[in-house]
Amino acid sequence: MGLCLITAVITVAQVHGTKSRTLLPMARWEPNAAERLAHAALDLFAERGYENTTVIDIAQRAGLGKSTFFRHFQDKREVLFGGGAMDGLLVEAIAAAPATATPLEAVAHALDAAGREVFTPARREFIARRQAVIAANPELREREALKNLALIASMTDALRQRGVPDLTARVAAELGALASTIAFERWSRTATGDDFSEIARQALDDVQASTSLC
Amino acid sequence: MGLCLITAVITVAQVHGTKSRTLLPMARWEPNAAERLAHAALDLFAERGYENTTVIDIAQRAGLGKSTFFRHFQDKREVLFGGGAMDGLLVEAIAAAPATATPLEAVAHALDAAGREVFTPARREFIARRQAVIAANPELREREALKNLALIASMTDALRQRGVPDLTARVAAELGALASTIAFERWSRTATGDDFSEIARQALDDVQASTSLC
DNA sequence: CGCAGTGATGAGACAAAGTCCCATCACTGG
DNA sequence: CCAGTGATGGGACTTTGTCTCATCACTGCG
Incomplete structure (x- = not known):
């Protein structure tokens, strides 16, 4: 299959850099949560495989919580098909x-x-x-x-x-x-x-x- | 899609009738568990919809338990695609x-x-x-x-x-x-x-x- | 007639997916 | 300085799916 590819991670570098002052409070409130999640997911899937990776694992690597993951993606699979433009x-x-x-x-x-x-x-x-x-x-x-x-x-x-x-x-x-x-x-x-x-x-x-x- | 159709429920009427004496002990040990499950599933999906139907609901209507369902089908969806011949x-x-x-x-x-x-x-x-x-x-x-x-x-x-x-x-x-x-x-x-x-x-x-x- | 073996089943514990609700925190505007 | 907004976190809860172990029906054999 070739058509249904990439779309997440497409709107990557954009906002970053507007509020680099408040970095201490943790990754939270950092922009591009969806992109961070998508990248973290791809990395983990490549490392240990899709089925050996928990949604919580993905969220943690992105510095976020499970709730936030499901707020950005319908389900675990969708994290690789995100954008859809x-x-x-x-x-x-x-x-x-x-x-x-x-x-x-x-x-x-x-x-x-x-x-x-x-x-x-x-x-x-x-x-x-x-x-x-x-x-x-x-x-x-x-x-x-x-x-x-x-x-x-x-x-x-x-x-x-x-x-x-x-x-x-x-x-x-x-x-x-x-x-x-x-x-x-x-x-x-x-x-x-x-x-x-x-x-x-x-x-x-x-x-x-x-x-x-x- | 038309190709990937029916296959479960294909080996339907066959064994039935060999041991109609011991009907009391309940539906258990009755043959064709997979077919009964497939029919029960289709009925329930048609009645209340796929997402409003629990695997336990299906198993119960077929007179079986959850364990038996997953022994016959890989997952909930597969109950409609069973046979595969x-x-x-x-x-x-x-x-x-x-x-x-x-x-x-x-x-x-x-x-x-x-x-x-x-x-x-x-x-x-x-x-x-x-x-x-x-x-x-x-x-x-x-x-x-x-x-x-x-x-x-x-x-x-x-x-x-x-x-x-x-x-x-x-x-x-x-x-x-x-x-x-x-x-x-x-x-x-x-x-x-x-x-x-x-x-x-x-x-x-x-x-x-x-x-x-x- | 009774007794051990086989195979399908059931029950329940468990992990992970996905949903929901509510508290919290960062930032915004008055 | 304070109220409002929006993204987030946490945890309770349901369901899917896995696994293990006990049970039951029926079989064959002595």
């Missing part, structure tokens, strides 16, 4: 594609946007690490599958609003998701700072070519 | 397809098998009821998404073993899953005893035709 990003990109674009070209437009905003070279290592944690645990893969389904539904809707017939929209969204997954697999293996958008376009072409051989 | 059924059907068949024809072969063995007219109402329960709850949809993923992976493997190239196998499996989902949507709406296999073949044709319009 991916959805809107793809929908907007599909809507913004030229009116003359075919469904799959509109999807390619969306994958470009993902490459520009999310799957950046700077985040590659972090995202791959996160993906490894997810792949290692059934509960997390389950959540990822659901997110992916939601993403496909969003893309399908976005295509329909361009006037694409229902079934065609569904097929295009599904093929786009598959291409994205394949592109992500290739991209996370590249040691170099390869551009995700290029890889994704290539993957989309490959997928489209394969449909003729079915 | 679907996987092997599709894999075997794909392997058994004529060597001359294209990937999608092999998949069509698998959907035929599903229509013959699982999505029978007699089970239509029950399956639709179960699907409604799943659709009404995020946790259950999540599990369904994971099962669907596993099914796609199985079909992909089965196609690869026929000598189909990796990417083509993946695309064919994905398109087959989509066709199956669409076929299931259509089939569960038909009041008549329509044949799932026919609907599925039609859906597969529709999907294939749509790929040309992307």
Whole structure:
């Protein structure tokens, strides 16, 4: 799966530094609680595994309490899928594609946007690490599958609003998701700072070519 | 989703009646504990909803204890996805397809098998009821998404073993899953005893035709 | 007829997930 | 200096899921 990735930890460095005077009272009241929790969780999951990590462990490492964890995340799995801006990003990109674009070209437009905003070279290592944690645990893969389904539904809707017939929209969204997954697999293996958008376009072409051989 | 359906409750009426003499000592030691639990669960989920139903509630309605529930099912969700013979059924059907068949024809072969063995007219109402329960709850949809993923992976493997190239196998499996989902949507709406296999073949044709319009 | 063995079950203790309520603390504005 | 706001902490509570051990039904054997 490649679409439903990272979104938490995206709004990272921003506030920090406004009130560096009152550091004594402890980590509490320090900003970015959600980000700290997400980072602490990824670290712990990578160290000891998802199931050997307690929500309390995560909260403690972030200098927070259990209550605060559940105030920021619906459940333990969600800490790795937090942000979720991916959805809107793809929908907007599909809507913004030229009116003359075919469904799959509109999807390619969306994958470009993902490459520009999310799957950046700077985040590659972090995202791959996160993906490894997810792949290692059934509960997390389950959540990822659901997110992916939601993403496909969003893309399908976005295509329909361009006037694409229902079934065609569904097929295009599904093929786009598959291409994205394949592109992500290739991209996370590249040691170099390869551009995700290029890889994704290539993957989309490959997928489209394969449909003729079915 | 249509592929990952029913499997529990499939080995239903069989043993019953061998020891109808000792009925007094209570439901215990009555056979088919798993089936009784699955039916009790579906009834309760339909009545009060998944989240308002306790595992203990389910066990009690089946005349069993909590321990026995978790002895038969990994977790609360799994009670609706129990059997799981679907996987092997599709894999075997794909392997058994004529060597001359294209990937999608092999998949069509698998959907035929599903229509013959699982999505029978007699089970239509029950399956639709179960699907409604799943659709009404995020946790259950999540599990369904994971099962669907596993099914796609199985079909992909089965196609690869026929000598189909990796990417083509993946695309064919994905398109087959989509066709199956669409076929299931259509089939569960038909009041008549329509044949799932026919609907599925039609859906597969529709999907294939749509790929040309992307 | 009785007696030990097997297998499914039940009961209860336990850890962790998730929910809820309320007190507390940091900071804000008057 | 004081009241208000919002994020936090703590703890009680329910439920899920695990584990261990005793129990019961039925089986086969002497």
